[in-house]
Amino acid sequence: FIVHQSGPWGVGNRLTALISSFLIGFLTDRIVLTTYPDFYRFYDPDGLPNIHFNTYAKQFAADPRFTAEGTSLIVQCDWGLPALLASSNLSQVWEGKHVIYLWCQDYPLPYLLGNAFYSDILRDLFPSLEPFRDFATKILVPSKAMRSAVDKFKKTNFRKHKQMIGIHVRFFKHFPARQVPLSIVYGSFAETLRLRLGLPDRDVGFFIACDSERSRAEIIAQLTVSTGKTKERKHIYFLPGDSLEKHRTFGNPGTEESAHTDLFLLASCDHLIVTFSSSFGQVAAGIGGIPAYSVISAPAEEWPKHGAWVAAGASSEPCPFLMKKVMEQKWHEPWAYRFRTLPTWVHYTQCHEYCC
Numbered sequence: 106f107i108v109h110q111s112g113p114w115g116v117g118n119r120l121t122a123l124i125s126s127f128l129i130g131f132l133t134d135r136i137v138l139t140t141y142p143d144f145y146r147f148y149d150p151d152g153l154p155n156i157h158f159n160t161y162a163k164q165f166a167a168d169p170r171f172t173a174e175g176t177s178l179i180v181q182c183d184w185g186l187p188a189l190l191a192s193s194n195l196s197q198v199w200e201g202k203h204v205i206y207l208w209c210q211d212y213p214l215p216y217l218l219g220n221a222f223y224s225d226i227l228r229d230l231f232p233s234l235e236p237f238r239d240f241a242t243k244i245l246v247p248s249k250a251m252r253s254a255v256d257k258f259k260k261t262n263f264r265k266h267k268q269m270i271g272i273h274v275r276f277f278k279h280f281p282a283r284q285v286p287l288s289i290v291y292g293s294f295a296e297t298l299r300l301r302l303g304l305p306d307r308d309v310g311f312f313i314a315c316d317s318e319r320s321r322a323e324i325i326a327q328l329t330v331s332t333g334k335t336k337e338r339k340h341i342y343f344l345p346g347d348s349l350e351k352h353r354t355f356g357n358p359g360t361e362e363s364a365h366t367d368l369f370l371l372a373s374c375d376h377l378i379v380t381f382s383s384s385f386g387q388v389a390a391g392i393g394g395i396p397a398y399s400v401i402s403a404p405a406e407e408w409p410k411h412g413a414w415v416a417a418g419a420s421s422e423p424c425p426f427l428m429k430k431v432m433e434q435k436w437h438e439p440w441a442y443r444f445r446t447l448p449t450w451v452h453y454t455q456c457h458e459y460c461c
Contacts, residue, residue, distance in 0.1 A: 106161075107207060108205065121211070121388060128236060128240060133195050138161060146248065178204075182427070187431045234420070234422075268304060270298050271314070274314070275386075291327075379398070397421065
């Protein structure tokens with residue numbers, strides 16, 4: 106078995122690790138279980154058996170294969186993880202380990218794409234080199250209640266327009282020597298995307314998932330255009346309620362319900378603008394198969410020149426936050442060289458640039 110350990114992380118990190126567990130389990134011929142307590146509350150994958158770890162915990166406790174010393178292993182999210190996944194035949198490395206606990210909030214699939222043992226089969230199965238979407242569309246199927254809530258919102262709002270632009274904003278992600286991107290950047294870039302579509306205002310809608318009511322108001326103001334003496338507001342939508350005043354793990358706003366509803370609504374858009382270092386928007390892009398544009402904050406020394414940078418996503422794949430620093434330190438390792446043969450390697454190293 107490989108057990109996805111659902112740590113105290115946000116929705117995005119939990120889901121990237123879960124999807125990664127399924128691919129690792131597939132490659133190593135292991136059954137995947139999860140400690141994600143709310144999985145079947147929000148998801149109802151067709152044909153997937155009960156994968157809750159607690160369902161099998163008593164069986165493990167009574168079976169000497171699982172209780173003998175050395176038969177279990179915790180694989181943690183540390184600087185040794187990329188090299189392990191990118192350069193090893195995992196079945197051999199884990200031989201005799203009946204239970205592997207994957208305690209990781211990273212997205213380790215790109216490391217496996219560069220693994221000499223698995224690269225050929227992965228390239229055959231996923232020629233677009235976007236395995237996340239293939240797994241996500243089978244595993245992250247919204248439950249009946251979640252699908253009903255999302256469909257109701259889309260029917261009332263999204264279906265009025267030919268194109269939807271989703272905006273995912275995280276202003277409470279603070280890092281040393283980093284300036285949080287300005288609200289005006291998101292609004293301005295969203296309007297630029299609308300202009301590029303060449304469609305009338307009425308044919309383009311905007312959906313905002315934000316962790317700050319003030320910032321959301323600023324983006325709405327930016328998307329409001331002046332027409333003579335009057336101002337015309339664009340077609341802008343967001344989940345109603347005061348859920349932003351409630352906070353979950355790591356300062357993530359809202360409730361679990363609102364977070365998952367936001368996630369599937371973003372995944373239903375045609376274009377996405379997301380915040381660097383936040384896996385939530387990237388997971389939405391992966392579920393929807395939408396290459397996302399990432400708004401990246403400028404380093405402190407660049408503050409006088411730029412408030413933010415915008416990087417165009419080459420893929421709908423989430424980014425692993427360990428990768429950039431690892432690539433700097435392990436550039437000449439054979440597995441790192443194989444990783445750089447991937448056409449998408451730049452995409453995988455750009456989204457968490459604060460690691461540098």
